[in-house]
Amino acid sequence: MNTFSTLNVSFLIRKNRSNKLGEAPIYIRFSIDNERVEISTGRSINPHDWDSKLNKAITKKKGTGQLNKFLDVLKNSIYDHHTEMVKNGDLISAKKLKARFLGVEENKRTLIQVFEYHNQQIKELQGISYAEATVKRYITTLDHVKRFLKHQYKLNDIPLTRLKYSFIIDFEHYFKTVRKCNNNSTYKYLQNIKQN
Numbered sequence: 001m002n003t004f005s006t007l008n009v010s011f012l013i014r015k016n017r018s019n020k021l022g023e024a025p026i027y028i029r030f031s032i033d034n035e036r037v038e039i040s041t042g043r044s045i046n047p048h049d050w051d052s053k054l055n056k057a058i059t060k061k062k063g064t065g066q067l068n069k070f071l072d073v074l075k076n077s078i079y080d081h082h083t084e085m086v087k088n089g090d091l092i093s094a095k096k097l098k099a100r101f102l103g104v105e106e107n108k109r110t111l112i113q114v115f116e117y118h119n120q121q122i123k124e125l126q127g128i129s130y131a132e133a134t135v136k137r138y139i140t141t142l143d144h145v146k147r148f149l150k151h152q153y154k155l156n157d158i159p160l161t162r163l164k165y166s167f168i169i170d171f172e173h174y175f176k177t178v179r180k181c182n183n184n185s186t187y188k189y190l191q192n193i194k195q196n
Contacts, residue, residue, distance in 0.1 A: 005032045005092050007082050009075050011055040012038075015047050022046060028074055035094040039102070041074060043067060077101065103159070111149075112157040115142045115193075141192040148174050168193070 008031045013024040023044035030037060049061045056071060057064035081100045085092050119138050126135045148171055149155045168190065175186040 007032055007079070009078050011071055013045060013047060013050050019044060026071070028078070030078055030094060030097065032092060032094045032097065037094045037098045039098060041071065043070065109160050110157040111145065111160060111163065114160065115145060138192055141189050144179065144189060145193065151178060
């Protein structure tokens with residue numbers, strides 16, 4: 001587990017896990033130093049259409065060109081994540097790279113987590129630094145954020161790394177159209193979010 005490590009990426013099929021159609025699932029395998037992990041690609045193939053020496057589908061078969069392009073995208077994504085980890089000086093292991101690739105990194109903070117933490121801190125300071133009305137306003141804002149995430153993204157929470165400027169624009173639009181808030185109320189709710 002170091003910041004500079006050798007990464008090997010390949011694909012394989014698992015014939016022992018074939019489905020009812022006789023298609024074997026395709027896995028991406030990558031290793032860093034002596035640690036190896038595998039992830040299902042979500043795709044499967046007839047074992048007769050797989051070239052195990054080249055780690056890809058036989059291109060003479062119909063539809064395999066698209067499959068190979070998809071596998072190349074996955075492979076390049078693994079390399080991109082690895083490169084980013086090297087640039088950041090992160091400690092790199094196959095498990096950490098897998099978590100990053102799957103978007104389930106350790107210590108990845110989310111909007112709701114941060115908001116709930118912030119609200120808890122304010123609640124503890126109620127009567128000391130914050131009025132009861134202010135605390136209630138932040139609790140209401142959090143409720144609006146949760147409803148917006150479900151309405152706009154069909155999510156219960158969102159990683160902070162996925163928040164973009166468009167999130168605020170969409171949230172403002174949501175307040176004015178779905179919640180029917182006026183400009184002043186919308187502005188106050190958006191200010192509460194920015195303070196988190």
